[in-house]
Amino acid sequence: MLTRKQHELLMFIHERIKETGVSPSFDEMKEALDLASKSGIHRLITALEERGFIRRLAHRARALEVTKLPEQATTSQPRGRQPFRPDVIQGGGRPMAAEPANDTRELSLMGKIAAGTPIAAIEHETARYPVPEAMLGAGEHYMLEIEGDSMIEAGILNGDLVIIKSTDTATSGEIVVALVEGEEATLKRLRKKGGSIALEPANRNYETRIFGPDQVEVQGKLVGLIRRYH
Numbered sequence: 556m557l558t559r560k561q562h563e564l565l566m567f568i569h570e571r572i573k574e575t576g577v578s579p580s581f582d583e584m585k586e587a588l589d590l591a592s593k594s595g596i597h598r599l600i601t602a603l604e605e606r607g608f609i610r611r612l613a614h615r616a617r618a619l620e621v622t623k624l625p626e627q628a629t630t631s632q633p634r635g636r637q638p639f640r641p642d643v644i645q646g647g648g649r650p651m652a653a654e655p656a657n658d659t660r661e662l663s664l665m666g667k668i669a670a671g672t673p674i675a676a677i678e679h680e681t682a683r684y685p686v687p688e689a690m691l692g693a694g695e696h697y698m699l700e701i702e703g704d705s706m707i708e709a710g711i712l713n714g715d716l717v718i719i720k721s722t723d724t725a726t727s728g729e730i731v732v733a734l735v736e737g738e739e740a741t742l743k744r745l746r747k748k749g750g751s752i753a754l755e756p757a758n759r760n761y762e763t764r765i766f767g768p769d770q771v772e773v774q775g776k777l778v779g780l781i782r783r784y785h
Contacts, residue, residue, distance in 0.1 A: 698781070
């Protein structure tokens with residue numbers, strides 16, 4: 556999954572190439588994203604290139620090419636395997652069967668996220684699972700696999716698949732996907748304390764981490780989870 560700024564830059568480059576046939580200049584990109592310097596654009600372009608969304612073309616001015624867009628990434632089910640039909644645990648803790656029906660929506664599983672020490676930011680779809688529409692409501696959603704045990708006292712266990720609503724805002728006390736300093740993603744309870752942001756675990760063996768408001772970017776908030784029994 557891309558950060559908000561990475562997504563904004565990718566779409567700006569894509570639209571400009573569609574309109575003019577050439578990619579925008581660094582000054583145009585800096586102005587479009589309201590950044591203070593071109594060094595931030597260089598970092599964003601490097602991140603997009605590493606994730607395979609753009610390619611630099613040699614020996615050409617404004618030499619950028621968009622190779623894919625986020626919604627174009629797909630992963631098919633291996634032949635011979637039946638789709639996974641999970642039990643879904645809602646807020647009240649009562650499992651209900653995710654029956655194959657017209658009122659389900661396939662969500663992308665975007666890889667693993669740490670419920671413990673932060674791991675690398677989520678980058679791309681690895682699978683798709685059907686989820687009842689009644690759990691989702693309006694907006695875009697995706698899924699992540701939990702790795703770690705720092706949220707076990709909130710009922711979130713290692714190996715659970717959490718359902719996340721895409722949003723860049725959250726109220727204090729909500730469990731969110733937090734991108735720390737643009738590089739590491741973690742699932743924690745967000746607490747706003749004055750001008751600081753606390754990422755609070757639900758396990759007494761872990762410490763709450765405190766950050767400045769510009770160090771944490773909300774990528775989504777928890778709306779449900781799926782638990783697989785082996």
